[in-house]
Amino acid sequence: xxxxxxxxxxxxxxxxxxxxxxxxxxxxxxxxxxxxGSDEVIIKNLYISIDxxxxxxMKSYSASHNAISFATPLTPGQAIDALVIGRVVTSGNAKxxxxxxxxxxxxxxxxxxxxxQSIIKKLESFEFPLTYHLGILGFSGLSAYGGFFEICKxxxxxxxxxxxxxxxxxxxxxxxxxxxxxxxxxxxxxQKKVTLLKEELGFDDAFNYKxxxxxxxxxxxxxxxxxxxxxxxxxxxxxxxxxxNMKAFGRVSVCGVISEYTDIGKRASPNMMDVVYKRITIxxxxxxxxMNVFGDFSAKTLDYLRNGQLRVIEDRxxxxxxxxxxxxxxxxxxxxxxxxxxxxxx
Amino acid sequence: xxxxxxxxxxxxxxxxxxxxxxxxxxxxxxxxxxxxGSDEVIIKNLYISIDxxxxxxMKSYSASHNAISFATPLTPGQAIDALVIGRVVTSGNAKxxxxxxxxxxxxxxxxxxxxxQSIIKKLESFEFPLTYHLGILGFSGLSAYGGFFEICKxxxxxxxxxxxxxxxxxxxxxxxxxxxxxxxxxxxxxQKKVTLLKEELGFDDAFNYKxxxxxxxxxxxxxxxxxxxxxxxxxxxxxxxxxxNMKAFGRVSVCGVISEYTDIGKRASPNMMDVVYKRITIxxxxxxxxMNVFGDFSAKTLDYLRNGQLRVIEDRxxxxxxxxxxxxxxxxxxxxxxxxxxxxxx
Ligand SMILES: NC(=O)c1ccc[n+]([C@@H]2O[C@H](COP(=O)([O-])OP(=O)(O)OC[C@H]3O[C@@H](n4cnc5c(N)ncnc54)[C@H](OP(=O)(O)O)[C@@H]3O)[C@@H](O)[C@H]2O)c1
Ligand SMILES: NC(=O)c1ccc[n+]([C@@H]2O[C@H](COP(=O)([O-])OP(=O)(O)OC[C@H]3O[C@@H](n4cnc5c(N)ncnc54)[C@H](OP(=O)(O)O)[C@@H]3O)[C@@H](O)[C@H]2O)c1
Numbered sequence: 147x148x149x150x151x152x153x154x155x156x157x158x159x160x161x162x163x164x165x166x167x168x169x170x171x172x173x174x175x176x177x178x179x180x181x182x183g184s185d186e187v188i189i190k191n192l193y194i195s196i197d198x199x200x201x202x203x204m205k206s207y208s209a210s211h212n213a214i215s216f217a218t219p220l221t222p223g224q225a226i227d228a229l230v231i232g233r234v235v236t237s238g239n240a241k242x243x244x245x246x247x248x249x250x251x252x253x254x255x256x257x258x259x260x261x262x263q264s265i266i267k268k269l270e271s272f273e274f275p276l277t278y279h280l281g282i283l284g285f286s287g288l289s290a291y292g293g294f295f296e297i298c299k300x301x302x303x304x305x306x307x308x309x310x311x312x313x314x315x316x317x318x319x320x321x322x323x324x325x326x327x328x329x330x331x332x333x334x335x336x337q338k339k340v341t342l343l344k345e346e347l348g349f350d351d352a353f354n355y356k357x358x359x360x361x362x363x364x365x366x367x368x369x370x371x372x373x374x375x376x377x378x379x380x381x382x383x384x385x386x387x388x389x390x391n392m393k394a395f396g397r398v399s400v401c402g403v404i405s406e407y408t409d410i411g412k413r414a415s416p417n418m419m420d421v422v423y424k425r426i427t428i429x430x431x432x433x434x435x436x437m438n439v440f441g442d443f444s445a446k447t448l449d450y451l452r453n454g455q456l457r458v459i460e461d462r463x464x465x466x467x468x469x470x471x472x473x474x475x476x477x478x479x480x481x482x483x484x485x486x487x488x489x490x491x492x
Numbered sequence: 493x494x495x496x497x498x499x500x501x502x503x504x505x506x507x508x509x510x511x512x513x514x515x516x517x518x519x520x521x522x523x524x525x526x527x528x529g530s531d532e533v534i535i536k537n538l539y540i541s542i543d544x545x546x547x548x549x550m551k552s553y554s555a556s557h558n559a560i561s562f563a564t565p566l567t568p569g570q571a572i573d574a575l576v577i578g579r580v581v582t583s584g585n586a587k588x589x590x591x592x593x594x595x596x597x598x599x600x601x602x603x604x605x606x607x608x609q610s611i612i613k614k615l616e617s618f619e620f621p622l623t624y625h626l627g628i629l630g631f632s633g634l635s636a637y638g639g640f641f642e643i644c645k646x647x648x649x650x651x652x653x654x655x656x657x658x659x660x661x662x663x664x665x666x667x668x669x670x671x672x673x674x675x676x677x678x679x680x681x682x683q684k685k686v687t688l689l690k691e692e693l694g695f696d697d698a699f700n701y702k703x704x705x706x707x708x709x710x711x712x713x714x715x716x717x718x719x720x721x722x723x724x725x726x727x728x729x730x731x732x733x734x735x736x737n738m739k740a741f742g743r744v745s746v747c748g749v750i751s752e753y754t755d756i757g758k759r760a761s762p763n764m765m766d767v768v769y770k771r772i773t774i775x776x777x778x779x780x781x782x783m784n785v786f787g788d789f790s791a792k793t794l795d796y797l798r799n800g801q802l803r804v805i806e807d808r809x810x811x812x813x814x815x816x817x818x819x820x821x822x823x824x825x826x827x828x829x830x831x832x833x834x835x836x837x838x
Contacts, residue, residue, distance in 0.1 A: 202765065213740065213769035381764045394559065403764040415761035418727045418749040419548065421776035423559035428774040430767035 147178045152466045153225045153255030159206040163408040163477055168204075169470035176257055180238045187242050187265065189232035189250075189258045192492060195280040196472045196485040200228065201407045214432065216251075225253040229285065231269065231276055232258065233492075247271065247492075249279055254469050256489055274451060275460075276492065281314055281484030282451070282458050283444060285433045289401055290318035291443040292436030297399040297429050298375045302327035305369055307388055309355075310379035312339035314484035315401055317347055317459050319377045324348045325455060328375070331368045333384070335479035342482065347457055361387035372396070381406045381414045389416035392426050400430040408477055459483025493524045498812045499571045499601030505552040509754040509823055514550075515816035522603055526584045533588050533611065535578035535596075535604045538838060541626040542818045542831040546574065547753045560778065562597075571599040575631065577615065577622055578604065579838070593617065593838075595625055600815050602835055620797060621806075622838065627660055627830030628797070628804050629790060631779045635747055636664035637789040638782030643745040643775050644721045648673035651715055653734055655701075656725035658685035660830035661747055663693055663805050665723045670694045671801060674721075677714045679730070681825035688828065693803055707733035718742070727752045727760045735762035738772050746776040754823055805829025 151174050160168050180186055202208045203220045210217040220226055230252035234242050239262050242248065250265040252258035269279060281287065293315075294300060306323040310316045311332025320343065323330045332343045333355040343352035351368055358364040365373065365387050372393035378385050381403025388398065406412045420426060436443070450456040461481040463472045465488075472487050474480075497520050506514050526532055548556045549566045556563040566572055576598035580588050585608050588594065596611040598604035615625060627633065639661075640646060652669040656662045657678025666689065669676045678689045679701040689698035697714055704710040711719065711733050718739035724731050727749025734744065752758045766772060782789070796802040807827040809818045811834075818833050 209736070209763050209765045210769040213766070217769055385764070390555070400764055400767050402768060406764060413761035414764055415759035417555050418731070418746055418752060418760055418776070419555045420559070421774065422746050422748060423556040423563055423776070423778070425776050425778060425781060427776075428767065430764070430769070430771050430773075432769070432771060435771060 148175050149178060149257065150174070151176045151255055151257045153253055154466065154469045155224060155226065156204050156220060156222050158222050159219075160201065160204040161206065161410065164201055164204065164470075164474050166470045166474055169473075171467055176259065178235050178257075180236055184238040186238050186259050186261060187234055187248075188236040189230075189248060189252055189260060190235050191230050191232040191252060191256060191258060191489050193231040193277050193280060194254060194469065194487040194489065195229040195284070196469070196476060196481075196487060197228065197285075198402060198404050198407065198476050200226065200473065201477070205410075214434075216434075225255055225258075227251050227253055227264075229280060230258065231279060242268070247276065249284075254466070256466050271492070274458075277460060277462075277484070277486050278451075278458065280486055281460060282318060282456065283447060286314040286484055287318055287447055288436055288440060288443055289315045289431075289433040290322060291447070292433055292439065293399045293401045293431050294319050294322055294375075294377060296436060296439065297431055298377070298397045300326055300328055300375055303329070304374035305329045305372065305393075306331070306375045306377065307365065307369065307373045308332045308377045308379070309384050309388075310334065310402075310404065311343055311349065311352065312459070312482055313379060314459075314481075316377070316379050317343075317483055318456070320349050321347055321456050323375075324350075325450065339479075339482060342459075347459075355384065362390050365391040375399070377401060378403070380404050382412055383414070385414040386416050389420050389426060389428075392420065392424055394424045396424060396426045398426065398428040400428060404477070461485050463487050465489065494521050495524060495603065496520070497522045497601055497603045499599055500812065500815045501570060501572065502550050502566060502568050504568050505565075506547065506550040507552065507756065510547055510550065510820050512816045512820055515819075517813055522605065524581050524603075526582055530584040532584050532605050532607060533580055533594075534582040535576075535594060535598055535606060536581050537576050537578040537598060537602060537604060537835050539577040539623050539626060540600060540815065540833040540835065541575040541630070542815070542822060542827075542833060543574065543631075544748060544750050544753065544822050546572065546819065547823070551756075560780075562780075571601055571604075573597050573610075574600055575626060576604065577625060588614070593622065595630075600812070602812050617838070620804075623806060623808075623830070623832050624797075624804065626832055627806060628664060628802065629793060632660040632830055633664055633793055634782055634786060634789055635661045635777075635779040636668060637793070638779055638785065639745040639747045639777050640665050640668055640721075640723060642782060642785065643777055644723070644743045646672055646674055646721055650674050650720035651718065651739075652676045652721045652723065653711065653715065653719045654678045654723045654725070655730050655734075656680065656750065657689055657695065657698060658805070658828055659725060660805075660827075662723070662725050663689075663829055664802070666695050667693055667802050669721075670696075671796065685825075685828060688805075693805075701730065708736050711737040721745070723747060724749070726750050728758055729760070731760040732762050735766050735772060735774075738766065738770055740770045742770060742772045744772065744774040746774060750823070807831050809833050811835065
């Protein structure tokens with residue numbers, strides 16, 4: 147049997163803000179049976195994780211390209227690889243059989259034909275939506291967990307500031323910090339998001355950064371005695387203002403710098419005099435470095451979920467054609483929580 | 493008995509590069525005997541430590557002022573406090589007696605009248621020059637030790653880059669790193685200093701940063717496989733270039749940012765994409781935080797000195813009138829190694 151497979155490509159490298167017109171939906175005919183002897187696995191994709199870092203792979207040059215294997219540049223015209231949950235249609239590999247649910251690095255496509263090494267793990271349907279494996283129980287959760295607990299070594303009562311706080315990683319960081327007993331303030335790009343943070347997610351306070359003219363004074367207002375921990379998702383001026391407002395021995399965990407991804411000339415220049423005199427630590431990390439604590443992370447997070455102590459915020463779009471707008475939307479703040487594109491019924 | 497005491501003041505706050513004309517030699521008559529009941533100690537100053545950070549205290553505003561007690565702003569017209577070694581002339585305090593050698597936070601002056609809390613410790617003449625207590629066995633050494641071993645956690649074989657490498661802290665860091673078995677490159681501001689680093693101090697390589705036009709490529713040339721550890725004394729473009737050339741899991745120990753002290757508009761903007769993707773740690777510190785390892789530091793460093801494994805580089809000027817030029821010279825790279833002003837014979 148043959149099907150038409152729609153997949154998404156970039157038409158050319160993207161050097162600044164992504165637009166839907168930079169993308170193209172392509173189609174190909176693929177057979178759903180494998181040649182004898184093939185060890186491939188054909189997967190029908192169900193849920194696609196939409197992640198900001200891909201913009202860096204879409205550039206012709208980025209400092210990130212040489213840093214780590216999964217940050218290599220994408221080739222215009224070719225299928226884009228991303229984190230996906232799908233169901234096996236046909237398998238030439240003895241470890242997988244038809245109807246298995248799998249998560250792995252597949253493609254922005256309806257179907258992906260992959261080798262074993264692209265499959266991260268088999269999944270089973272469980273008490274929560276499968277998409278949690280892409281967000282709260284997947285890399286967003288692990289980023290929040292590793293970047294907050296392992297990098298920041300937070301203590302009860304400390305003051306915590308989170309940017310992109312209504313986003314997938316940010317909202318989890320804020321909730322973990324509240325569960326630990328920290329004082330938590332988040333910023334986000336709309337009044338609606340601010341309300342969500344304060345009224346649904348338990349943040350002590352929150353503000354819309356787009357309405358502030360002097361972030362330095364804004365942070366002084368929210369943290370009159372200074373910030374112990376800044377969980378940075380955005381970089382740029384927000385990082386500068388946070389460093390200026392850190393307490394002595396403050397820690398900045400740099401998860402991402404989304405405001406710098408789409409503006410190659412934009413660079414944070416935190417005051418290094420603050421860094422020295424206040425003995426601040428600024429540290430970058432990748433979730434992948436924390437696979438060693440995945441067991442702990444996942445056990446604790448599942449417990450919190452079962453006890454109703456963590457709220458899960460997902461933002462879904464439907465159909466392969468919606469991938470470009472879902473992706474572009476990340477850079478406009480359209481999403482609230484984990485952005486996922488749903489391609490088919492389970 | 494009364495003496496004329498010469499002391500140095502700033503005429504006004506200094507907002508950019510210090511010039512000798514910003515300073516003034518003042519004189520006052522002071523009695524060398526104390527009023528009955530006074531608990532003060534009168535000290536004849538012998539050696540004055542000349543330190544870059546004082547420029548930050550001479551500004552009308554600096555991020556450093558509120559960070560820590562010893563960074564408070566200086567008042568024009570008033571005696572400038574600094575690290576000094578002196579000899580007790582008269583003591584109203586039972587813990588000190590005439591002719592004791594003491595180190596403490598005294599003044600840029602021939603004589604200082606102080607209270608007990610300004611005296612850090614009594615010294616004895618020992619096998620090495622007393623001035624070592626201001627440099628290699630004092631805060632320069634402790635900065636090098638704490639900032640290199642405690643912050644960078646270096647391992648044998650790692651690649652280390654040091655800026656202001658012929659300076660007081662820098663030259664010690666480079667020598668410690670060589671003793672550990674690291675590959676060490678330093679930069680400094682003249683050919684003479686470069687020769688010193690390579691031929692006398694055992695650095696693997698060194699360059700004159702003033703002759704380089706593109707620091708990024710310069711560092712790529714010296715570290716084709718990247719930098720594990722950058723010990724930063726200067727900030728600015730050098731910090732940016734170092735971050736761009738760090739290896740994965742690289743560590744930047746920020747000891748000082750002298751190039752930014754005299755130029756309020758100058759800020760390093762290291763690429764945060766490098767910080768995230770290469771999981772770089774940038775961490776500021778103050779030597780004072782490492783008093784807990786002072787014993788280890790001093791035992792090890794004395795051992796190295798006794799075995800002839802550490803070279804000591806000092807740069808002396810004579811007389812209280814030479815303090816302004818000695819200080820100004822730090823910002824022009826006039827000094828080689830620890831800058832000390834000698835005021836009187838022991
Ligand atoms: N280190 C790692 O391993 C790792 C793993 C996952 C994610 N990350 C990073 O973590 C950050 C958050 O990722 P996520 O997956 O949780 O995405 P997300 O926060 O769910 O979505 C991105 C959000 O960023 C905000 N944003 C977009 N442009 C911005 C700008 N110019 N200035 C300030 N905010 C902006 C938007 O919210 P507003 O409405 O608030 O503007 C948007 O909703 C990203 O930087 C990402 O690259 C790192
Ligand atoms: N964190 C702490 O506790 C602590 C303690 C002591 C010192 N420090 C800091 O460590 C650094 C070194 O201090 P030090 O006492 O050892 O002084 P030093 O290095 O002996 O003297 C300063 C040297 O800095 C270099 N320099 C001056 N202006 C520069 C510029 N614009 N760009 C690049 N290099 C410049 C000069 O050498 P070149 O000829 O190479 O230009 C000069 O000789 C300073 O930043 C200081 O504030 C920090």
